[in-house]
Amino acid sequence: MKIAFPHMGHIWVPLKTLFDKAGVECVVPPPTSRRTLTLGAKYSPEWMCMPYKVNLGNYMEALEAGADTLLGVAGPGLCRLGQYARTHETALRELGYDFEMLTFDWQEAQIVGLVKFIKRLFPNRSWPTVIGDVKFGVTQQLFLLDDLEKLTHKLRPREVRRGAVTKVWRTVPDRICAAHSPGDLNRAKKEILAEFDAVELDREREVLRVGVLGEFFMAIEPFCNLDLEEELGRLGVEVTRGAWLSDWAKIWLFLEALGISHGQKVKKAAAPYLSRDVSGDAVQSVGETVLHSQEGFDGIVHLQPFTCMPEIVAQNLLPKVSREHNIPVLCVILDEQMGKAGLQTRLEAFVDLMRRNRVRRQRARKAS
Ligand code: SF4
Known part of the structure; x- marks a missing residue:
């Protein structure tokens, strides 16, 4: 069996480690690129959202690289994502690919199915070993990756030499993936932190604070959001992203129920604008915009894949939230027609607007 799965942020790191440890050959598709999107878009209806097209391209690239078994998840939900594994399978079979699709549907299968x-995936591994490997991949590798990426958001707008933080960050996922034991991971973490520490910073530089909200997949896939976080960092903006795989894992690990996640607070903040649930991402886009305005953020970037149902709801509510909470919101709609140059111009104009707002606020404070 040569197993493959589509990309979603850094999820490939714990998955590859899990399969490597079990001795299952794993074909990680090439990082999502323009080619991936072009392939996926070519064989998708135009109105499908970008995660569908990108993941179809990931599957095609994995099959071209020799994979014979594909992993997918299915289930009900408030968007179309739960149906994608089945539609991807149909599309790939029509294209003539020969493979086995392993799809897990939580609603249908429940705990016995899981x-x-x-x-089926790990017939020769004992339960304690599989549980230990999953725990290592999620709570150690994935959590560390997210912590290090959050660090890049703080460092990037303050770096003296442009690109120094990104240069270190680009090496991080492979290094974390190569660390298969807690000891190796600790050593890798120390080395990476030492490299970030060596980046020269201007700690006095005044930076803006922006929340990057919107659709989960777009927020965690740098290719899909056109490296928006790097671009904002270059413009002197500290980014606080709303979507993290580690937060998602915490919900699945039931830490939400222990009050560790702040999901309930977000729902409460969104409640005056959303009287019913239209998926977590939309609730988060609205609720976090309210909370960020209370925390003194300078602005919000809202990421929305073209035709994304939940984010269309959020997009229509955000102008009202923006007005009532006095926080500028830039809506970025993403699809295969998008281009980096256009986004850069919009980001520069948005940063300019936020700087002028901040100066106005500072003057008003001084005058009062
Ligand atoms: S949330 Fe939107 S973009 Fe994401 S999978 Fe669902 S419909 Fe597509």
């Missing part, structure tokens, strides 16, 4: 699914 047990069977895991046993």
Whole structure:
């Protein structure tokens, strides 16, 4: 079996580690690129959202690289994502690919199905070993990756030499992936932190603070958002992103129920604008905009894939939220027609607007 899965942020790191440790050959598709999107878009209806097209391209690139088994997840939900594994399978078969699709559907399978699914993937591994490997991948590798990426958001707008933080960051996922034990991971973490520490910073530089909100997949895939976080960092903006795989994992690990996640606070903040649930991402876009305005953020960038149902709801509410909470919101709609130059111009204009707002606020404070 040569197993592959589509990309979604850094999820490939714990998955590859899990399969490597179990001795299952794993084909990680090439990082999502213009080619991936072009392939996916070519064989998708135009109105499908970008995650569908990108993941179809990921599957095609994985099959071209020799994969014979594809992983997918299915299930109900408030967007179309739960149906994508099945539609991807149909599209790939029509294109003539020969493969086995392993799809896990939580709603259909429940806990008994999950047990069977895991046993099918790792027939020769004991349960304690599989649980230990999953725990290592999620709570150590994935959590560390997210912590280090959050650090880049703080460092990037303050770096003296442009690109120094990104240069270190680009090496991080491979190094974390190569660390298969807690000891190796600790060593890698120390080395990476030492490299970030060596980046020269201007700690006095005044930076703007921006929340990057919107659709989960777009927020965590730099190709899909046109490296927006790097670009904002270059413009002297500290980014606080709303979507993290580690937060998502915490919900699945039931830490939300222990009050560790602040999801309930976000729902409460969104409640005056959204009286019913239209998926977590839309609630988060609205609720976090309210909370960020209370925390003194300078602005919000809202990421929305073209035709994304939940984010269309959020997009229509955000002008009102922006007015009532006095926080500028830049809506960025993403699809295969997007271009970096156009986004850069919009970001520069947005940063300019936020700087002028900040100066106005500072003057008003001094005058009062
Ligand atoms: S949330 Fe939107 S973009 Fe994401 S999978 Fe669902 S419909 Fe597509």
